[in-house]
Amino acid sequence: KAGVTQTPRYLIKTRGQQVTLSCSPISGHRSVSWYQQTPGQGLQFLFEYFSETQRNKGNFPGRFSGRQFSNSRSEMNVSTLELGDSALYLCASSIVDRGLSDTQYFGPGTRLTVL
Amino acid sequence: DQQVKQNSPSLSVQEGRISILNCDYTNSMFDYFLWYKKYPAEGPTFLISISSIKDKNEDGRFTVFLNKSAKHLSLHIVPSQPGDSAVYFCAAREGNNRKLIWGLGTSLAVNP
Numbered sequence: 050k051a052g053v054t055q056t057p058r059y060l061i062k063t064r065g066q067q068v069t070l071s072c073s074p075i076s077g078h079r080s081v082s083w084y085q086q087t088p089g090q091g092l093q094f095l096f097e098y099f100s101e102t103q104r105n106k107g108n109f110p111g112r113f114s115g116r117q118f119s120n121s122r123s124e125m126n127v128s129t130l131e132l133g134d135s136a137l138y139l140c141a142s143s144i145v146d147r148g149l150s151d152t153q154y155f156g157p158g159t160r161l162t163v164l
Numbered sequence: 165d166q167q168v169k170q171n172s173p174s175l176s177v178q179e180g181r182i183s184i185l186n187c188d189y190t191n192s193m194f195d196y197f198l199w200y201k202k203y204p205a206e207g208p209t210f211l212i213s214i215s216s217i218k219d220k221n222e223d224g225r226f227t228v229f230l231n232k233s234a235k236h237l238s239l240h241i242v243p244s245q246p247g248d249s250a251v252y253f254c255a256a257r258e259g260n261n262r263k264l265i266w267g268l269g270t271s272l273a274v275n276p
Contacts, residue, residue: 082264091253157205
């Protein structure tokens, strides 16, 4: 079974631009979560989508948004980029098995650099 | 404020010996804990998890111990291998919330 895929792997943008990152979950996984990883802050939760609906949201400004499609693929968008948005953005999928603590499986990430 | 803390940024161990990675948490509502391993330029890879109803979970060379009263968990790797060299993250969550709260990681170096 193919793992979580993320595109693109690397991205360079300038301040003020916007960016869209894509994530394809493992087949059969219905939940997609997004995380931002920076050296000083570690992994920070951005949001989670399930059945095309945002179910959880972290403490990020409204410039960060996302969506999920009917095939469970997800995109996240960052508008009006700032230098501090430079980070590794990770996507994780999970199967969502009710009553059990399901595991999140991560993609390789998208390295975003804002100049 | 960090709810999940990994106080050792790095650890160096000889091949064949035991590696012990520690993690402390402050939120008593956390009831599920996970360890992930991360290589450079890759996403975290799930290693092992433990529910708060248990105090130990073992999977091959990896064992996780949970001490709820001390709000402390540890990952033991025995025997350590050079391929285990990576950054290890402890993560926790509460109930059915899939939002993971992460420690900052411990970089493990296993020397041949």
